[in-house]
Amino acid sequence: MAKIGIFCGTAGGTSMIIADALANEFGVDEVINMEEDFDDIDQLLSYDILFLGSSTWGQGDVHHSWVDVVLEIESDDIDFSGKTIALFGAGDCVKHGEHFGSALGKLYKTFTDVNAKVVGFFPIEGYKYDFSLAQHGDKFCGLVIDQHNEKAKTDERIEKWIDILKDELNL
Numbered sequence: 031m032a033k034i035g036i037f038c039g040t041a042g043g044t045s046m047i048i049a050d051a052l053a054n055e056f057g058v059d060e061v062i063n064m065e066e067d068f069d070d071i072d073q074l075l076s077y078d079i080l081f082l083g084s085s086t087w088g089q090g091d092v093h094h095s096w097v098d099v100v101l102e103i104e105s106d107d108i109d110f111s112g113k114t115i116a117l118f119g120a121g122d123c124v125k126h127g128e129h130f131g132s133a134l135g136k137l138y139k140t141f142t143d144v145n146a147k148v149v150g151f152f153p154i155e156g157y158k159y160d161f162s163l164a165q166h167g168d169k170f171c172g173l174v175i176d177q178h179n180e181k182a183k184t185d186e187r188i189e190k191w192i193d194i195l196k197d198e199l200n201l
């Protein structure tokens with residue numbers, strides 16, 4: 031059976047709402063908090079399916095706990111062939127609508143450049159923002175939630191995303 035790992039970079043715990051729902055639905059015992067529990071890249075490579083979370087910061091950047099990891103993967107060209115990933119995180123479409131959820135777009139580029147397969151694209155329909163690196167056509171490359179402005183939509187979005195994932199992953 032495919033081994034599933036959940037990794038989450040978060041400042042205030044908002045992205046953990048998604049991580050915890052994934053853990054619950056997919057029977058994963060532990061969410062790895064990037065700031066507290068992450069050891070090294072081998073930890074990522076020990077899973078077949080990776081649910082990778084990051085809130086967005088600065089000018090559309092990943093959470094700081096991801097920065098060195100991303101740099102190492104890119105500079106050492108660490109191969110993620112055969113790995114399937116799904117991306118998630120929290121953002122703010124009003125105060126930071128110029129880079130809403132862009133951290134997912136950055137992680138998408140990092141991991142697809144080293145041959146990971148990405149599942150779990152999510153329709154942009156119903157979101158309002160100016161720009162996002164996470165947008166690919168009419169979908170985000172994962173699930174973005176906004177607890178500041180669109181809290182009421184979060185449960186439904188997570189449920190819908192989990193259905194998409196179960197379908198694509200045959201789980």
Ligand SMILES: Cc1cc2nc3c(=O)[nH]c(=O)nc-3n(C[C@H](O)[C@H](O)[C@H](O)COP(=O)(O)O)c2cc1C
Nearest residue numbers: 040041042043044045085086090121122126130131
């Ligand atoms: C200084 C600062 C910069 C931010 N930059 C962005 C951004 O570029 N894009 C975005 O969508 N949200 C941005 N946010 C909003 C956070 O991503 C949002 O508060 C999110 O809920 C934090 O989730 P977390 O608790 O999982 O870290 C920013 C927030 C702060 C305080």
